[in-house]
Amino acid sequence: MATTRTYGDACGIARALDVVGSRWALLVIRELLLGPLRFSDVQRALPGASTNTLADRLRELGDNGVVTRHRLPPPAGATVYELTDWGRELEPLLVDLGAWGLRVPKADAATISATSVLLFLRGSASPDQKTPKVVLRLTLDERVFRVILDEAGAHVAAGDSDAYDASLECDPATLNDLLCGDLDLDTARVDGRVTIDHPSSVQLLIDAIPTQQQSEGSS
Structure with missing residues (x-):
């Protein structure tokens, strides 16, 4: 295993940080949690990181066996x-770290990625046991996701769905505002912040986030 920097400490925490402790490394890993991405996708999700920095982090994570790089078939x-x-x-x-970090005040003009919002949705949704199963097609930052809401929670995966009950297209910040209770769906529609069909099904997804989780917001 190749590491270019080391704490020289035998503790497992230090050894883990030798591999994933560089700036932006954990956020790169976060972005890959929902599936493989092109370099441009990672770059769009992390606008504060330079091209060279992202390339360095991906190379280091690859050298250390955390990330693999391959070409998709035709x-x-x-x-x-x-x-x-x-x-x-x-x-x-990372999910636990995100929950811990919710107590840290947000930076001014902080950005938020699609993956971050969807991880919050997946971890926080607690629908009523009588909530019917709903399949949603969600488009964020030109990426398509499939969200299945059922009595067990919200299941999120990258990729399209052959059949769905509703669709929603918006930017990640708007979805975050909807899930956190800072924006209602009717206002978002009137303001043109969302493109939506079957809003009642989308509202079921929003209503699945408990009030306490709404006040804390996404990681």
Whole structure:
């Protein structure tokens, strides 16, 4: 395993930070939790990181066995980055870290990515047991996701759905505002912040976020 920097400390925490402790590394990993991405997708999700920095982080994570790089088969043919099985083991740690970080005040003009909002949705949704199963097609930042809401919670995956009950297209910040209770769906429609069909089904998704979770907001 290649590491260019080390704390020189035998503790497992220090050894983990040798691998994922560089600036932007954990956020790159966060973005890959919902599936493989092109470099441009990662760059769009993390606008504060320079192109060279992202390239360095992806290369380091690849050298250390956390991320793999491969080319999709035709007709896509794009090169994508994807978490290895070992890298995916970081997901529960990142989710817990995000929950811990909600107590930290937000920075002014802070951005938020589609993946961050969807991880918040997946971790926070607690629908009523009588809530009917709903399949939603969600488009955020030109990426398409499938969200299934049922009595067990919200299940999120990248990719389209052959059949869905409702669709919603908006930017990640708008979805975050809807889920956190800072914006209601009717206002978002009137203001043109969302493109939507079957709003009652989308409202079920919003209503699945408990009030306490709404006040805390997304990580």
